[in-house]
Amino acid sequence: MRASVPITVNGLKSACSQCNLVELCLPFGMSDSELSRLDELVGARRKVKRQQSLYRAGDAFEAIYAIRAGSFKTDVLLEDGREQVTGFQMTGEILGLDGISTEAHSCNAIALEDSEVCVIAYDKLEQMSHEVEGLQLQFHKVMSREIVRDHGVMMLLGSMRAEERLAAFLLNMSQRFNARGFSAQEFNLRMTREEIGSYLGLKLETVSRAFSRFQEDGLIAVQQKHVMLLEPAGLKKLIQHQHGAR
Amino acid sequence: MRASVPITVNGLKSACSQCNLVELCLPFGMSDSELSRLDELVGARRKVKRQQSLYRAGDAFEAIYAIRAGSFKTDVLLEDGREQVTGFQMTGEILGLDGISTEAHSCNAIALEDSEVCVIAYDKLEQMSHEVEGLQLQFHKVMSREIVRDHGVMMLLGSMRAEERLAAFLLNMSQRFNARGFSAQEFNLRMTREEIGSYLGLKLETVSRAFSRFQEDGLIAVQQKHVMLLEPAGLKKLIQHQHGAR
DNA sequence: GTTTTTGGTTGACGTGGGTCAACGGGCATG
DNA sequence: CATGCCCGTTGACCCACGTCAACCAAAAAC
Numbered sequence: 001m002r003a004s005v006p007i008t009v010n011g012l013k014s015a016c017s018q019c020n021l022v023e024l025c026l027p028f029g030m031s032d033s034e035l036s037r038l039d040e041l042v043g044a045r046r047k048v049k050r051q052q053s054l055y056r057a058g059d060a061f062e063a064i065y066a067i068r069a070g071s072f073k074t075d076v077l078l079e080d081g082r083e084q085v086t087g088f089q090m091t092g093e094i095l096g097l098d099g100i101s102t103e104a105h106s107c108n109a110i111a112l113e114d115s116e117v118c119v120i121a122y123d124k125l126e127q128m129s130h131e132v133e134g135l136q137l138q139f140h141k142v143m144s145r146e147i148v149r150d151h152g153v154m155m156l157l158g159s160m161r162a163e164e165r166l167a168a169f170l171l172n173m174s175q176r177f178n179a180r181g182f183s184a185q186e187f188n189l190r191m192t193r194e195e196i197g198s199y200l201g202l203k204l205e206t207v208s209r210a211f212s213r214f215q216e217d218g219l220i221a222v223q224q225k226h227v228m229l230l231e232p233a234g235l236k237k238l239i240q241h242q243h244g245a246r
Numbered sequence: 247m248r249a250s251v252p253i254t255v256n257g258l259k260s261a262c263s264q265c266n267l268v269e270l271c272l273p274f275g276m277s278d279s280e281l282s283r284l285d286e287l288v289g290a291r292r293k294v295k296r297q298q299s300l301y302r303a304g305d306a307f308e309a310i311y312a313i314r315a316g317s318f319k320t321d322v323l324l325e326d327g328r329e330q331v332t333g334f335q336m337t338g339e340i341l342g343l344d345g346i347s348t349e350a351h352s353c354n355a356i357a358l359e360d361s362e363v364c365v366i367a368y369d370k371l372e373q374m375s376h377e378v379e380g381l382q383l384q385f386h387k388v389m390s391r392e393i394v395r396d397h398g399v400m401m402l403l404g405s406m407r408a409e410e411r412l413a414a415f416l417l418n419m420s421q422r423f424n425a426r427g428f429s430a431q432e433f434n435l436r437m438t439r440e441e442i443g444s445y446l447g448l449k450l451e452t453v454s455r456a457f458s459r460f461q462e463d464g465l466i467a468v469q470q471k472h473v474m475l476l477e478p479a480g481l482k483k484l485i486q487h488q489h490g491a492r
Numbered sequence: 493g494t495t496t497t498t499g500g501t502t503g504a505c506g507t508g509g510g511t512c513a514a515c516g517g518g519c520a521t522g
Numbered sequence: 523c524a525t526g527c528c529c530g531t532t533g534a535c536c537c538a539c540g541t542c543a544a545c546c547a548a549a550a551a552c
Contacts, residue, residue, distance in 0.1 A: 076401050079486055084401040098397065100390035107397060126383060130376050137372060143389040144346035150396035151344065151353060155322050155330040157403035158447035162509065193530060201404035206509055208531055224518075224530070240325055408539070439500060449540055454501055470500070470548075 015039045024092030024179060025066050026120075026142060030134040038135065041128050042066070043119045054095060054109040054117060061099030063121045067091050070115020071190050074098075074107045075198070085199040087149070088112070088191060090176055094142050112190040157201045160239070165200040166210040167235040170220070174229055185232075189225045261285050270338030270425065271312050272366075272388060276380040284381065287374050288312070289365045300341060300355040300363060307345030309367050313337050316361020317436045320344075320353045321444070331445040333395070334358070334437060336422055340388050358436040403447045406485070411446040412456040413481040416466070420475055431478075435471040 016027045016038040027038055045068060048054050054065060054072065072089045086107060089095055095117065099105040129136040156165050178184035189196070193204040193211075200207065214220045219235055221228040229235065262273045262284040273284055291314060294300050300311060300318065318335045332353055335341055341363065345351040375382040402411050424430035435442070439450040439457075446453065460466045465481055467474040475481065 076397055078401065078405070082401075082405045084397075084404045086397045086400050097390055098394050101387045101394055106394050126386075129382060130379075133376075136375060136382070140372075140389070141347050143386070143393070144343055147389070147392050147396065148344050148347050148352050150393065150400065151322055151330075151332045154332050154396065154399055154403060155324065155328075157400060158330045158444065159324070159328045192528090198404065203510055204530080205511085205532085209509090212531070438498090450500080451502085451541085452539060455539090458501070 016042055019068070021066075021068070021092040026094060026135075026138055029138060030132075034132050034134045037128065037132050041120060041124050041135075043121055043124075046117050046119050048072075048111040048115050048117065050111055050113050050115075052111055054111065055099075055105045056108045057105055059099075059105045061096070061103045061105055061122065063119050064094055064096040064099075064125070065109075065117040065119060067093050067095065068116045068118050071112045072109050072115065073112055073191060073195060073199075074109050076107045083198055085191075085195055087153075088173075088195075088199065091180060094146075097143055097146055112195075153199075162200075162202055162206050163210050163213065164239050165202065166196075166207060166214070167238040169196065169200060170227065170229065171232065171235055171239075173227075174232065184229070186226075186228045189227060262288055265314070267312075267314065267338040272340060272381075272384055275384060276378075280378050280380045283374065283378050287366060287370050287381075289367055289370075292363050292365050294318075294357040294361050294363065296357055296359050296361075298357055300357065301345075301351045302354045303351055305345075305351045307342070307349045307351055307368065309365050310340055310342040310345075310371070311355075311363040311365060313339050313341065314362045314364050317358045318355050318361065319358055319437060319441060319445075320355050322353045329444055331437075331441055333399075334419075334441075334445065337426060340392075343389055343392055358441075399445075408446075408448055408452050409456050409459065410485050411448065412442075412453060412460070413484040415442065415446060416473065416475065417478065417481055417485075419473075420478065430475070432472075432474045435473060 016022060016025070017032075017035045019025070019027075022028065022035070027035055030038065043063070046054075046065075048070070057077065067089055069091060071091070072095060073085050074087045074089065074095070075083050075085045077083050089109075095109050096105065098107055100122070125135075125139065129139060156168055160168065173187065173189065174184045177187045191199075193207045196202075197204045197207045202210075211220070211222050214235075215222055217234070219229075219231045221230060262268060262271070263278075263281045265271070265273075268274060268281070273281055276284065289309070292300075292311075294316070303323065313335055315337060317337070318341060319331050320333045320335065320341070321329050321331045323329050335355075341355050342351065344353055346368070371381075371385065375385060402414055406414065419433065419435065420430045423433045437445075439453045442448075443450040443453045448456075457466070457468050460481075461468055463480070465475075465477045467476060
């Protein structure tokens with residue numbers, strides 16, 4: 001079993017009750033008293049540099065991670081070298097849920113930029129879920145949301161055309177940036193065209209062409225990783241009407 | 247909110263401790279004493295006839311379901327009528343996990359044949375998870391397994407060719423029939439070519455042609471829904487070597 | 493038992509997106 | 523400030539799969 005990049009723990013304990021991500025993260029909807037108990041649960045923070053992995057497929061499962069700063073991708077590799085990006089994660093989102101089932105991680109989590117996560121030891125989480133009413137429910141909701149999200153991706157991969165996929169992707173990113181207090185119209189993507197393509201089941205050239213097409217049509221303005229959504233409604237329309245779709 | 251098909255409850259309480267599906271179902275790995283407590287949790291059974299729905303997207307979420315007999319598909323519909331089958335479920339598998347996140351179901355669960363499920367009220371499950379050590383862990387594992395499974399489907403949809411997808415599908419079905427005490431070599435599919443196609447992101451004609459191709463190549467023998475795997479190793483090989491894949 | 497419907501197979505043809513290749517700009521490194 | 527690599531763009535070509543259509547078998551309905 002491959003070792004991950006050396007763990008970088010700084011002494012600081014994270015405090016959920018102080019964190020400005022509560023509304024997006026695991027603690028959402030929990031009472032103040034419950035929240036203070038959560039502070040016990042969350043262990044040290046861990047920094048992960050760009051391109052380094054938080055965990056790799058096969059690693060023993062010990063903790064889940066809440067993203068405090070930065071962003072990640074998760075991917076699965078086939079023996080023949082094919083890679084599939086299964087998701088992009090932003091601040092407040094939870095990583096590592098795949099590991100519970102077999103007590104080993106089944107995918108790789110790689111930082112798209114220098115990032116920091118809160119380490120939540122799984123055995124402690126289990127234990128505290130018995131005690132703290134709201135924590136169990138919240139945790140279940142986080143897992144369930146991941147399942148629903150995955151179904152959305154399956155819909156996208158199974159029955160949408162290239163431009164529909166990219167439109168759905170851009171609108172999703174926009175909505176998530178917005179939920180974090182950033183502009184919904186303008187943002188910087190953290191991933192390459194190849195990573196977007198892998199996620200959307202397309203080749204990077206196809207992603208690039210779709211970007212160019214959207215720009216020609218006046219729907220967006222792109223320059224490298226910088227994206228402006230000029231006509232979000234137009235992108236939404238793209239998704240709804242199948243043009244003679246597959 | 248559309249009403250589901252009228253609920254058919256027969257008075258019989260299910261008893262996990264008596265059920266021959268324990269090894270596949272939620273109770274897996276739980277102690278005898280824990281198992282007897284589970285019997286309290288599991289409410290009445292419910293029968294669902296072929297083509298009828300157990301729940302529909304939008305229905306309020308109240309319970310999860312363990313399949314006691316029969317099989318189901320889950321699907322998501324887009325406004326424009328496109329359908330994506332997100333999974334096929336067999337005995338012992340759990341349905342309804344998607345509903346936890348928003349307290350409403352996000353997909354439809356439809357019986358592929360006359361079936362029966364155990365109804366597990368979610369509020370009771372939450373409560374009992376606080377008390378019964380093994381139940382919480384088991385439930386988390388079930389959810390996590392669903393996430394891992396979904397990642398596998400994403401891999402399939404995002405980076406495999408038509409024949410690879412069908413080969414993976416057949417091997418998966420084989421393995422699951424086998425886990426339930428049926429032959430791994432020979433089984434009857436419960437779903438149509440169109441449903442398989444929707445699941446695999448292919449048109450039914452493509453599915454049909456891939457079946458025929460496998461038969462020509464001596465890998466399988468198909469007649470309608472009856473499938474015999476003559477050379478499972480050949481199917482496995484198909485998945486591993488990309489032939490110049492997309 | 494007959495009719496109708498549904499599901500599956502196969503062929504001919506079209507096309508969306510993959511493949512291959514050339515090129516250019518940004519950004520990191522020294 | 524120079525160098526090199528990575529990333530993104532674009533064009534030309536091609537092929538896997540979708541589309542359309544005909545046909546047949548099995549199962550359901552009458």
